[in-house]
Amino acid sequence: MKFTIEKKIIEWQIERMQSAILNNVNSPLSSFFLKLTRSGLFIISTNSELSYKVFINKKDLIEIYDVGSCLIDGVFLRDVIRKSDKQLSFHLIGSELKVFWEDAIFSKTTRDSSFFPEINFEQKGIKLTVNAKNFKRAIKNTAFATTNNPSQPILSAINLRSEAGFLHFSATDTSRFASEKIEISNKSRINISVSAKNLKDFIPPELDKDIELNIESSKISYIYDNLTIQSRIFTIEYKDISNILPKDSEILYSLTINKRDILDLIDKTTIITPGKDNVINLSMSKNALKGYISQYDSGQSNVQTKNVLDFRFNPRFASDFRFDPELAQVNINYRYLKDAISVFDKVIDIHINEKMNKMLIVSPEKPEICQLVGLVLV
Numbered sequence: 001m002k003f004t005i006e007k008k009i010i011e012w013q014i015e016r017m018q019s020a021i022l023n024n025v026n027s028p029l030s031s032f033f034l035k036l037t038r039s040g041l042f043i044i045s046t047n048s049e050l051s052y053k054v055f056i057n058k059k060d061l062i063e064i065y066d067v068g069s070c071l072i073d074g075v076f077l078r079d080v081i082r083k084s085d086k087q088l089s090f091h092l093i094g095s096e097l098k099v100f101w102e103d104a105i106f107s108k109t110t111r112d113s114s115f116f117p118e119i120n121f122e123q124k125g126i127k128l129t130v131n132a133k134n135f136k137r138a139i140k141n142t143a144f145a146t147t148n149n150p151s152q153p154i155l156s157a158i159n160l161r162s163e164a165g166f167l168h169f170s171a172t173d174t175s176r177f178a179s180e181k182i183e184i185s186n187k188s189r190i191n192i193s194v195s196a197k198n199l200k201d202f203i204p205p206e207l208d209k210d211i212e213l214n215i216e217s218s219k220i221s222y223i224y225d226n227l228t229i230q231s232r233i234f235t236i237e238y239k240d241i242s243n244i245l246p247k248d249s250e251i252l253y254s255l256t257i258n259k260r261d262i263l264d265l266i267d268k269t270t271i272i273t274p275g276k277d278n279v280i281n282l283s284m285s286k287n288a289l290k291g292y293i294s295q296y297d298s299g300q301s302n303v304q305t306k307n308v309l310d311f312r313f314n315p316r317f318a319s320d321f322r323f324d325p326e327l328a329q330v331n332i333n334y335r336y337l338k339d340a341i342s343v344f345d346k347v348i349d350i351h352i353n354e355k356m357n358k359m360l361i362v363s364p365e366k367p368e369i370c371q372l373v374g375l376v377l378v
Contacts, residue, residue, distance in 0.1 A: 001036045001066055001067060001068025001069065001070060001090065001091070002064075002065035002066045003041065003063060003065060003089065004062040005041070005090075007081065007084050007088060008086075010041075010056070010088075011081045013054045013056065013227075014032070014078055017032070017043065018045065019201035020051055021045050021047065021074040021075075025075070028071060028111055028115040029046060029048060029116075030073065030075070031073055031074050031116065032044070032045050032077050033070075034069060035069040036066075036069065038058065039057070039058055040055055040057045040058045042054070042055055042056075043056070044116075044119065049195060049198055049232045050195075050201060050232075051121070051228075051229075051230050052228065053228040054226055054227045065091075068092050070092050070097055070110040070113065071112070071113040071115075071116050072108060072110050073111070077099075081099075084099075084104075088100065089101065092110070121221070123221060123222075123223060123228075124216065125215050126188050126190055128167070128184060128190060129211070129213070131183075131208075131211075132203050132208050132209060132210070132211050133209075135167075135211075137182075138167075138182050139200060139202075141180050141369060142158055142170065142171040142178040142179060142180055142196075143171060143199065143200060144171075145171040145172055145173060146172075147173035153236070154234055154239075155174065156195055156196060157171075157194055157195055157234050158196050159191070160190060160191075160192050160193070162191075163189070165187065166184065167184050168180075168181045169182075171196065172241060172244075175373070176336050176340065176373045177245075178343075178370075178372075179369070180343075180369045181368045191238075192215060193236070194232075194234065195231065195234070198231040203229075204224070207224055215233075218232065219233055220233055244372065246351065246353035246354075246358055246360055250353045251314055251353060251354075251360075252313070252314055252317055252353060253284060253311070253312070253313060254350065254351050254352075255308065255311050256308070256309040256310035257350070258347055259345065259346055259348050260346075261289075261305050262305075263342075265289060265291045265304070265305050266280065266334050266337065266338060268303045269292065269301045270334055271301055272298050272300060272301035274293050274334065277376065278333045278335050279293075279331050279334070279376050280293055280332060280334040281329065281330070282329070283327060283328070284308075284327070284329075284330075284350075285327050286310075286326070288306045289304065289305050289308055290303065290304040309347065313326075328352055330356065331376040332373060333376060336373045336374075341361060341371075344366055345365055345366065346363070347363060348363045349362050349363065356375060357375050357377065358373075359372070359373045359374075359375055360372050
């Protein structure tokens with residue numbers, strides 16, 4: 001295998017494919033698979049869950065001398081390309097790959113290609129057209145609610161479910177729940193779960209137009225600019241959590257406030273470091289929202305804002321003497337609360353349910369988004 005190529009062409013492809021490279025230097029999955037044909041150069045990277053394949057047409061190569069293939073360390077390939085001049089050459093001699101340009105030459109022993117998995121990049125299955133920009137936004141607004149706990153792999157996933165012209169994104173780690181829906185043009189029905197980590201790298205930053213997703217029983221994939229991207233789908237069924245949101249009749253308290261005002265209050269209150277559970281006490285009324293933390297070893301903080309836009313008590317519970325119609329007090333993980341609030345723009349509505357164990361956060365400006373955080377019972 002021997003060819004010459006412009007730096008900017010191969011560097012661009014390697015940079016956007018490296019998300020699928022493992023950090024384990026001893027694994028074949030920390031490598032790029034290169035295959036040169038008379039038609040052009042194929043490059044593949046995979047971590048067994050997320051996979052990329054790109055094709056660089058022969059017209060975009062300066063010269064093809066000899067065809068062939070090799071498996072080369074990903075870090076070496078990335079770094080040597082970054083440090084190269086405007087064009088560079090690759091020459092495979094036996095098990096050694098030489099990379100060179102006018103003033104430099106590097107060599108690296110290749111890896112046994114037989115240990116690299118054979119990946120089927122065929123595009124088939126259910127087709128779903130989505131806007132890439134909206135897809136990325138929905139992933140960003142839900143991924144933080146997943147877990148990194150390896151004992152519960154399905155909770156590291158985002159559930160994607162299409163229904164009635166919308167694609168619904170849902171995520172939960174059992175302590176919180178995040179959801180968003182985006183419009184889709186076709187009525188294909190899917191219900192799949194994909195690793196949130198994979199979905200974060202599933203669509204390149206520059207892509208914001210419509211793409212056609214292909215969904216099979218084991219993978220989701222699409223092609224963009226000669227780049228095929230695919231991710232494994234979880235075979236474990238995602239639990240139906242559609243009934244987790246409190247109904248209107250179950251809402252006890254409601255607070256309307258600007259996003260910036262409540263975030264400012266949280267930031268000031270947490271100058272005193274909360275305990276390991278990150279709990280902050282919030283007191284809500286029509287006059288003020290107060291934040292409070294008391295820690296024996298770090299002190300106390302008591303902060304308030306009077307920029308409350310509205311405070312409401314559900315009249316359905318007016319005869320229930322367990323509840324104060326003028327004041328609501330809750331304890332909540334402030335990090336989870338900040339994550340939930342961050343997805344909105346301006347005004348938010350905070351709802352507390354009758355059991356005082358859930359906080360629902362929505363916004364009239366973004367009705368497609370819903371955030372739920374479990375309250376801490378102390």
